[in-house]
Amino acid sequence: MGKLEINKKQKKDALLESAFSLFTSKGIQKTSISDIVEKSGVAKGTFYLYFKDKYDIRNMLISHKASRLFHNADQALMDENIDNITERIIFLADHIINQLCENKVLLSFISKNLSWGIFKSALITPSDDSDINFYNIYQKLIYNAECQFKDPEIMVFMLIELISSTCYSSILYDEPVPIDKLKPYLFDSIRDIINRHKTEDNIIND
Amino acid sequence: MGKLEINKKQKKDALLESAFSLFTSKGIQKTSISDIVEKSGVAKGTFYLYFKDKYDIRNMLISHKASRLFHNADQALMDENIDNITERIIFLADHIINQLCENKVLLSFISKNLSWGIFKSALITPSDDSDINFYNIYQKLIYNAECQFKDPEIMVFMLIELISSTCYSSILYDEPVPIDKLKPYLFDSIRDIINRHKTEDNIIND
Amino acid sequence: MGKLEINKKQKKDALLESAFSLFTSKGIQKTSISDIVEKSGVAKGTFYLYFKDKYDIRNMLISHKASRLFHNADQALMDENIDNITERIIFLADHIINQLCENKVLLSFISKNLSWGIFKSALITPSDDSDINFYNIYQKLIYNAECQFKDPEIMVFMLIELISSTCYSSILYDEPVPIDKLKPYLFDSIRDIINRHKTEDNIIND
Amino acid sequence: MGKLEINKKQKKDALLESAFSLFTSKGIQKTSISDIVEKSGVAKGTFYLYFKDKYDIRNMLISHKASRLFHNADQALMDENIDNITERIIFLADHIINQLCENKVLLSFISKNLSWGIFKSALITPSDDSDINFYNIYQKLIYNAECQFKDPEIMVFMLIELISSTCYSSILYDEPVPIDKLKPYLFDSIRDIINRHKTEDNIIND
DNA sequence: TATGAATGAGGGTTCATTCAT
DNA sequence: CATGAATGAACCCTCATTCAT
Secondary structure, three states, X not given: OXXXXXXXXXXXXXXXXHHHHXXXXXXXXXXXXXXXXXXXXXXXXXXXXXXXXXXXXXXXXXXXXXXXXXXXXXXXXXXOOOOOHHHHHHHHHHXXXXXXXXXXXXXXXXXXXXXXXXXXXXXXOOOOOOOOOHHHHHHHHHHOOOOOEOOHHHHHHHHHXXXXXXXXXXXXXXXXXXXXXXXXXXXXXXXXXXXHHEOHHHOOOO | OOHHHHHHHHHHHHHHHHHHHHHHHHOOOOOOHHHHHHHHOOOHHHHHHHOOOHXXXXXXXXXXXXXXXXXXXXHHHHHOOOOOHHHHHHHHHHHHHHHHHHOHHHHHHHHHHOOHXXXXXXHXXXXXXXXXXXXXXXXXXXXXXXXXXXXXXXXXXXHHHHHHHHHHHHHHHOOOOOHHHHHHHHHHHHHHHHHHHEOHHHOOOO | OOHHHHHHHHXXXXXXXXXXXXXXXXXXXXXOHHHHHHHHOOOHHHHHHHOOOHHHHXXXXXXXXXXXXXXXXXXXXXXOOOOOHHHHHHHHHHHHHHHHHHOHHHHHHHHHHOOHHHHHHXXXXXXXXXXXXXXXXXXXXXXXXXXXXXXXXXXXXXXXXXXXXXXXXXXXHOOOOOHHHHHHHHHHHHHHHHHHHEOHHHOOOO | OOHHHHHHHHHHHHHHHHHHHHHHHHOOOOXXXXXXXXXXXXXXXXXHHHOOOHHHHHHHHHHHHHHHHHHHHHHHHHHOOOOOXXXXXXXXXXXXXXXXXXXXXXXXXXXXXXXXXHHHHHHOOOOOOOOXXXXXXXXXXXXXXXXXXXXXXXXXXXHHHHHHHHHHHHHHHOOOOOHHHHHHHHHHHHHHHHHHHEOHHHOOOO
């Protein structure tokens, strides 16, 4: 990579990092492009060399940050030896929840956006610097499962919506209870949802 | 109520209705106070006699509109004769979902805001023109139930988060499936969540 | 007129005068709205209370200034006693040319714009503060003439285009000759054009 | 011409052609140097190796395009056998008008600029790639005429101003009438102007 | 010669808020 | 109470120009 290319990457990364920092500290609406370039130490025009507008940089950030969450969880799953699909999903959920507990600003940033719409648009399209995306993980899980599902897409949809919306309030505000108190109930519901989608000859009582 | 007071109420109502219409048609961010007062036919300064800013009027609207949803569902429930608490909750959920299907702009307005945080701030505080609020309905349901629950607040929290976040995508975008296809799965999950919270001596198989 | 209305008129007039001064001294392209409001001593937002943009204020100025030119010439014509339509037109042309000689910045401002297109859009629509417009003068001239014309609109068109485009260069740059040297030729051509449009039974040798 | 010189000429020509295309399609004001270099497929800095700024390239274009108009008309005139100076001028005017009718974007580009000022600065100075210029044609016409003129420069000035300003409106907007309806009147006026400039012993009645 | 990333001043425009009427 | 003209800071974005490569 030439000197110039390194310089460009540094500029873009500086803008992404500054934007993330500002978005999470003062909110997207209150963050201006002036704020971002000032924090990045580049000129205003430089922003427009790399991004269309504020929402362009936001989408890139969400895509990037969210795919990292899933990638990390998936990596950790590989080190475990869990043969049960239900427990594999629980493991992934738990791992992601734990990452979000450690990184609350990230949670508040992607939180409400980490729902179904974003999966289709952001996670399927691989981010610049890696081949990881949510669909690889999803397919590996479902197709390698020891049992069959009916409407697996609905199942995943319900899991993601339930997990993301309950965790947001619980992790960030301890409302209605802290995440550790919520988890048992949440994992029970995850199991219920999965079981409801198993085809009849595979029902496993847990 | 004197002529002057009626006049004041008319102005405030006009502002609320105009704001709702604009918020739902062009979004809150893109709606300016100029827009609101112009549509209301009042002067700009008048806005500040009734509301602090744009977000003040938004909160009043959410509170008002959401409590109407629950109130309508509760009224309809009274006409039915359902003795089973689980099915009473299902009935309420179904009724609210149907209202939102009929009124998609309302859904997109309160949608993501119709989560736990808003209940505490908006629904508990009774709105100006009625005594209805969510807590009345909640208490009537839980305390008159034929069985006992452990952690009922967590149960309600999970129900609301699951319902509101899945319906948003399903009703508005038919993603991942239209609401009619989602409902069976959703109601099953609601039943599961409720059953998980019943104290052991009350378990009812459904 | 209330105090407030006087104040408003003063603001608008200040903006118009400042804009005219700047347009004529540094050109329309180089004049910014910041320049105009600064010279007017009003806030930037105030500009947008009265005008849509820079070209809106330009059009108002052209319309206003051009109609004044014709009005002045027409007033002067009334004091004369010229019964010949050709010489009445020459008198008007001469008077307007003289006004433009006295006011070269005005010439350079409306100059190239003072052509056919502008008559239709700007001069027919009466300006705010007077009923004068070009069409009144035009009709008075043509319909009260002692003779008839074929295609009078083409005649007026050719006269205006010839006069305005030749005077621009001659008055402002003495190119190819100063206006006083040009006038005899110009007036001869005006007479020729008018004669060409007289219906046959009215030809007057001059 | 070396390979390098050919390359340079290609770059400059690409810039000129791109600029002309953009100037005529979106206007000079709205065309940026970025637009020009992008369309040309050269780098931004390269523009400044050949032109000072946007107005520099515009002037070169006007000069080049206008001289082609006159050159074409003059070439066509040579194929004719018109011994009358008046009709030779009419022929040239007609030919140029016809070229402009065929190429309205060219008309709108040079239109209002095709007046006296531009002849001195643009047409007298021969363009890079040809010896043609307006003054050759002018001198050939006047000095080879079968009669003498007084103030021939004023005559040409008036002809050009009359023709260019009336044609602009008539060809582009059919205002006040389409060019075909205007031509008879215009050519009559051209004849009148020429006749007025003939020295007395040469007057030809037409 | 040629490049194109970087600049940053300056453009037009919006709009929440104030306050004299 | 109600008005709406006035404000002016702040916004986003463009683009001519430079200069290290």
